[in-house]
Amino acid sequence: MKLTRQKLIQSDGAVSVLVVFLGFLVGTILVALVGKNPLNMYKAIFQALSGYNLDNGKMNIRYIGETLNYSIPFILCGLSMGFANRVGLFNIGGEGQYIMGMTIAQTVALLGPQIPVFHWVFAIACAILIGAIWGGVVGILKAKYEVSEVVSTIMLNYVALYLSRIICLQLPGATTYKTANYPDTAVITNSFFTKITNYSLLNNGIFMMIIAVLVFWFIMEKTSLGFGMRATGFNKEAARASGIPVVKSISLSMAIAGAFAGLAGGIVALGSFKYGRVLSGMDGYGFDGIAVALVGNSTALGTTLAGLLFGLLKNAQALMQGKQIPKEITFIIQGMIVIFIALRSALQLYQQYLDKKQLQREVGVK
């Protein structure tokens, strides 16, 4: 019994399940407290997951497609945060990297050469590149000038937002909130997916997302580059002493982290919209990506699962609103999940307390 409890406390996966459970518990209690039926919230989530409407027994597979489509940017921004996190950095800048990726993808889509396939590939490649630059700058500032990445990424998020507005307002057909429609060669819709998911927005971005997850796993776990990065994350000084180029690790890891978020921006721009957007505020995928990575313990598999959960919640929002449940409950659940993750350090304190007790007992016996 005791052993299993100890094992559970030390297992990251079990703790993640626990914090998600606690987040939902708080959300459920809150919904009940304001006099709504929490069951409606779970019905909405179930419908977003399976496409099956429990109230009238109708099935619409479109919901599954939308859930997957919403998950793509969450997973990619989660990978962005997670990659930096493994190197011991806190990337709050996913939002800015995402915005820059989106902006460049929109620009290339509207102004680039309209050659089939090449057009969207080029747009996505540019989105990845600008994300890498936007993140890499943070890494260089951190490694060379010791500027806290937390502060610099927050600053760059807002620089990206307003820079994006400046650029997008110059694009063809720009009004205060949108640009002209993209040419057909730029979009990444997949007619097969559109058909089988009953006209959901699910697109080719999902393949890119899967490749990104594999790339994350491969770099982190299977290359010497990833080994050096993880070593830097565990103990910077020890890594430096054993000849790992710490400055390079930090700069490169932020650039790769930025590339994931930039890709997310490109996919959303070309997959979920037919026109460029002039942002008036942030989409929030970058910030939610922080939560996704924290829930997923910054691993490839964990982040993917957590991203699917967040995509599910996002897709369930509209359904909840239809059932008189304020959709903001999902934000509360997500926020509470992150707060519970912060509080999980209490478990370590508890473990230390147990160890101390154990030691006292053993010494006392002798």
Added chain:
Amino acid sequence: MSTLLGMLPSVLMIVAPILITAIGGMICEKSGVVNIALEGLMAIGACTAAAAHVLMETAGVPHTLSLFLALTMGFVVGGLFSLIHAVAAINLNADQTISGTGINLLSTGVTIFASQILFNADRTKEFMMGMQTDGLGIYPTAYIAIGIVILSWFVLYKLPFGMHLRACGEHPGAAESVGINVKKMRYFAVISSGVLAGLAGGCVVLTQTIQYTSNTINGRGFIALAAVSFGRWRPLGVTGAAFLFGTAQAFAIIANNIPALKVLPTEVFNILPYIVTLAALVFFSGKNYAPSAAGQPYEKGAS
């Protein structure tokens, strides 16, 4: 020149909440706790104040009393939410960036959720009359902000209490060894930042708009965070930084009325605070002005 002087009231209106929040953030970091939840705490304060004011207005509470109570409630609720950060950062040695991010995420949900419950909309109901300006066209929030700056300077640099608080941020172990209660000091600092951010949120909503929406705070808390770094963690420096950033924000709003500035996109002024802060952080790198123990959890008895 007369245009610039004419701008002063609106600059003060924009600077005041940023300055109040930044002073709170400064006190917090001085004690050794980094609080990136300022943005979320401002939002919570703003929503509380807007909701309280509109409800009291419809209930027929006298205008001045209603404003005062609304600000007080923003103050109190901001403090309550900062307790989450305090418990996580001080008692549980949690990662301060994570708990701050958690509060920021939570605030977007809580504020709009509350509006949905209270007003059946994704924003609070509009109130009829916000704060009124005095004879010079200046809102009372400007005087509140200046008062808070002077008070914080006096407490931090002229009272033994302030020296103890700063010691907790520089070297908590040394502070503990001479009998200062580090945890208590840090609690005081985190709650100060919470109440001030809540108050500032109330100031934003009661002077600059007529209701709370998800866009009301729009990065002001992060500007305040930047002002703390750019102002090098000193009251006077933070005040200067807040004025600089506030002026840039004011320009973004009124640049359209000034022919010479019309050629520039207004977003240029929005970007300015962030670029200036980044440049300053690079420029001053190496010389460490930040409290040396900021962001690190303190464990009693650990070496």
